[in-house]
Amino acid sequence: MLFLAGLLPLIGSFLPLVSGLPTSPSATIRPPSQDPFYSAPDGYETTRPGTILRLRRAPGNLEALVGNASAAYNVVYRTTDSQYRPTWSVTTVFIPSRPRPGNTSALLSYQIAYDSYDVDASPSYAMYAAPPVDVSIALSQGWHVNVPDYEGPQAAFTAGVLSGHSTLDSIRSILSANTTTATFHIHASTSRTALWGYSGGALASEWATELQQKYAPELRLAGAALGGLTPNITNVMNTVTGTISAGLVPGSVLGLASQYPDAYAFLLRQLKPDGPHNRTSYLAAQHMTLPEALAFFAGQDMYDYFRHGRATFLAPVVQHTILRDGYMGTHGVPRMPIFAYKAIHDEVSPVADTDALVQQYCGRGATIRYERNRVGGHSAEAINGHARALQFLASVLNGLYSPSGCTIRDVTVNVTDSAL
Structure with a gap:
């Protein structure tokens, strides 16, 4: 409570x-x-x-x-x-x-x-x-x-x-x-x-x-x-990860990437298959409202879900998406x-x-x-x-x-x- x-x-x-x-x-x-x-x-x-x-x-x-x-x-x-x-x-x-x-x-x-x-x-x-x-x-x-x-x-x-x-x-x-x-x-x-x-x-x-x-x-x-x-959008992700607002990240990543199939497929491949920060948990955001996502992901480092952490978002296919649609x-x-x-x-x-x-x-x-x-x-x-x-x-x-x-x-x- x-x-x-x-x-x-x-x-x-x-x-x-x-x-x-x-x-x-x-x-x-x-x-x-x-x-x-x-x-x-x-x-x-x-x-x-x-x-x-x-x-x-x-x-x-x-x-x-x-x-x-x-x-x-x-x-x-x-x-x-x-x-x-x-x-x-x-x-x-x-x-x-x-x-x-x-x-x-x-x-x-x-x-x-x-x-x-x-x-x-x-x-x-x-x-x-x-x-x-x-x-x-x-x-x-x-x-x-x-x-x-x-x-x-x-x-x-x-x-x-x-x-x-x-x-x-x-x-x-x-x-x-x-x-x-x-x-x-x-x-x-x-x-x-x-x-x-x-x-x-x-x-x-x-x-x-x-x-x-x-x-x-x-x-x-x-x-x-x-x-x-x-x-x-990059600075928002860097600012809120690990905070009470971390739940903003998975919906924004998936939502933006949904407009770019190559980037979406790449990001899904980069999600860890198991462990405390895994693909299944990350993709649960697909069926969450904002309050649900904020409660579920609060305090988590959202980069921990990806095999290569923050470097995942420096890949050319992701940068292309962000530069066109995230700034x-x-x-x-x-x-x-x-x-x-x-x-x-x-x-x-x-x-x-x-x-x-x-x-x-x-x-x-x-x-x-x-x-x-x-x-x-x-x-x-x-x-x-x-x-x-x-x-x-x-x-x-x-x-x-x-x-x-x-x-x-x-x-x-x-x-x-x-x-x-």
Whole structure:
């Protein structure tokens, strides 16, 4: 019990802000691995990215669980994987109970940090157990809300290119929706769209911002709030191994490698067949949610699972994967205003990595407000930065934000007593 009491604040940093601890989803709602809806029809590969392939009213009472929503829909849409091959994903769209009047609609794309290599941890299913308070807050403002399963059908956790493509195409699908099944009443020509994510959710959001200009240039994004950024996957692995956050590693390794079959096969061959740190234990992460993985792997040196330890990840086939898909800032520069917030003492991702990313973008003409918090760590900053992120999002979605170059400053915001 003492261990779990110490673990819960950390778990909260990766899960959405919810009204209570997660419980099991309703038995009437089938998980993605068992629901035929989670599939793409034959020939979908020839459709354009963002095309709606399937659409349904979300089963059960999801809109009531979340609150402030008149309806919720699941959308299967065409997107593009990390190797620029056709794939598909699912998003959940919430219609506000009291939409903005006239043609002043706003859309918030809210990327939840689900940080798992298990497709059944996808937000479209997990939200039944843990309705995000942030979605309800956004809906109360009259905003439409998009919550994509941005890791795709393989739950490719940390695959940046796929996550960015999937996020952008979820927005495309919603803005173009006008079917006999549902019209979301979003005025694409006049609506403003913003992105928000923390930690794993910021990973997907950031990759969407840097890929947008080349991949989805027609999208007009008003801004993005990015909290607890993890710009360098290698440094995250090196930082969390042997700590209470070690459970992040196997899902991220397997998820990223799933986009590169040669790297995936190589890594599996390198796992030790027996001993206390063996292949079977490592691959158990395939069916774990983040809280389960954190509890199972806490304190372990995750490199001990591999025959050659850390050197395994220096192999050319692995480096190719990481260089293409694991480092932010390699695919473009965000062209919309960014609010980035990070704890200086972040114990999951070194603040220096985010400092370097922001400096890189600022040097290339980006508009960024970057606030480094002197107090708290990764978990605490999700709470400490919450109000500032909402304020920024309201400003850009209301057309009141006046961007002007880059501003970088240290702040002291202490909303929570958590030191993590």
